[in-house]
Amino acid sequence: MGIEPFLFLGLLLAIALIVKNQSLIIAVAVLFILKLFGVDSKVFSFLQGKGINWGVTIITIAVLAPIASGDVGFKDLTAAFRSPYAWVALLSGIFVALLAKGGVTLLAEDPHITTALVLGTVLSVSLFKGVAVGPLIGAGIAYAAMKIIEMMNGFFVK
Numbered sequence: 001m002g003i004e005p006f007l008f009l010g011l012l013l014a015i016a017l018i019v020k021n022q023s024l025i026i027a028v029a030v031l032f033i034l035k036l037f038g039v040d041s042k043v044f045s046f047l048q049g050k051g052i053n054w055g056v057t058i059i060t061i062a063v064l065a066p067i068a069s070g071d072v073g074f075k076d077l078t079a080a081f082r083s084p085y086a087w088v089a090l091l092s093g094i095f096v097a098l099l100a101k102g103g104v105t106l107l108a109e110d111p112h113i114t115t116a117l118v119l120g121t122v123l124s125v126s127l128f129k130g131v132a133v134g135p136l137i138g139a140g141i142a143y144a145a146m147k148i149i150e151m152m153n154g155f156f157v158k
Helices: 004-019 022-036 041-069 074-080 084-109 113-128 135-157
Strands: none
Touching: 004 022, 004 113, 022 041, 022 113, 041 084, 084 113, 084 135, 113 135
16 A cells, blocks of 8 residues: 555644644545555545546536525625626636646646645745645746746747
């Protein structure tokens, strides 16, 4: 079974407890328990492949809940577009969704990058009082930066 995954998860759990990151605590605890019970590696591969989509679905439900509850309706939508701040928010939402799309691509193509993203999130929360929004946006930003670097390399090499 190997001890390294337990040590790594234990370190992440300790850091999560120190910085009081509930999402990370729960995630590491679930994985630790699955590993402790000897769950097959196919399960971890399945979680890796499907987990991001499940998370996005849960976040989307949370974002749309005010519409379902009636707290936000068409009146609010039309009123919002009279404000320049609403247009900034609209464009920001589009930009962040596109970044997240790149993040999904990066995490699917290069899953080891998740470790660096989690570490960056933990450091931000613990040192700078940041908010842990998860590695998806970080991966999206990393993906965009990598694409820019690739384009610049292609531009300067010619």
